[in-house]
Amino acid sequence: MEGRAASAHWTAVFATALACTLPSGHSPARAGPALAQYEIKEIGSTPGAIEIQSQNDFSFGNPTRRFTTNDDGELTADENSVSRQREGLEIEMGLTSFVKLRLGVEFEQERIDDPTTFGTANAFNALRFDSYGAETIWTLLPRKGDGFGIGVLIEYEQSAHADESSQLNVGPIFEWQNGRWSAAFNPILTKHFGGEGNDEGKRDNKIDFGYAARIMYRTSEQFAAAVEAYGTIDRIGSTGSPNNASRMFGDFDQHRIGPVLYWTFEDDDAKGDDEKNDGREIETTLGLGALVGLNENTPAVTMKLSLEVDF
Structure with missing residues (x-):
């Protein structure tokens, strides 16, 4: 498949999938901690470049839910954000040499928000369409080879469920590289909007703090080993209601931390014919890791599986 034609093909496929899954109206995320995909954001952009991504995670040993009942027998359960699996599909486009844009949809098998019986307190919904959003990454200080680089992430996420809030994520991106070693740190502030109100009718428009961090060693052009950490501080101070x-x-x-392995390979057929692929190589990266929960609020193990295809 020709490089430019392949890019156009995948763009059309993604746009069609996005259009088919968007709900007809806005539906204001749960009151628990905001959980981003387990991915390290990266600065740098190539005008016209296209990247298709699939970000997936599977959790095991989820924490047992706490709950209580009132005098009328009504059940109130904690609102910790717990899922069994999440599947994300995204397309990233390089707009300029310092700005790139990403559109995405996410499916999630999450714990039932408002259980009515003890038996359903730890039950999960079926895997379903959960949210859609857009993000942009601006490179402020480019990193070419060894050295430091700085950028900023701005992301908006709209829930597909009426009782959940929208989220605005903003934060810097720091990168460093020295030979085969590299490191990255993405601290994020998450502002919640809308969703259901509490008993006083006030919406919990709180602010969370999240982070993603990685130290990686590239053993060769094809393989790399990393230690990654992801976490969320639920509600900064007294924000929200x-x-x-x-x-x-x-x-x-x-909080989670664990090893992740990456395997990168190129399409040899596309690489061998510059006329067909407009001088671009098709590069694919597979990532597989196991993140261990560091406290009782976090699943014991979260498996991370990622696929990225660059055109």
Whole structure:
């Protein structure tokens, strides 16, 4: 397949999938900690470049939910953000040499938000369309080879469920490289908007703090080994208006860390014919890792599986 034609083909496929899954109206994320995909954001952009991404995670040993009942027998359960699996599909486009844009959709098998019986308190919904969004990354200080680089991430995420809020994620991106070693750090502030109100009718427009960090060693052009960490501080200070469940059980910080292996390979056929691929190589990167939970609010193990195809 020709490089430019392949890019156009995948762009059309993604746009069609996105259009088919978008709901007809806005539907204001859960009151628990905001959980981003387990991915390290990277600066740098090539005008006209296209990247297709699939970001997936699977959690095991999820924490047991806490709950209580009132005098009328009504059940109130904690609102920790817990999922069994998440599947993300994204397309990234290089707009200029310092700006790139990404559009994405996400499917999630999450714990039932408002269980009505003890038996359903730890039950999960079926895998379903959960959210869609857009992000842009601006490179402020380019990194070419060894040295430091700095950028900024701005991301908006719209939930597909009426009782959940929208999210605005903003934060810097720091990169460093020295030979085969590299490191990255992405601290993020997440502002929640909308969603259901509490008993006083106030929406919990809180602010969370999240982070993603990586130290990586590239053993060859094809293989790299990394240690990655991801976490969320649920509710900074007294921001937002917590509901009854949040007041009863408090907020839920989550922290994960673990090894991730990456394998990068190129399409030899495309590489061998510059006329067909407009001088671009098709490069694919597979990532597989296991992230261990560091506190009782976090699943014991989260498996990370990623696929990225660059045109």
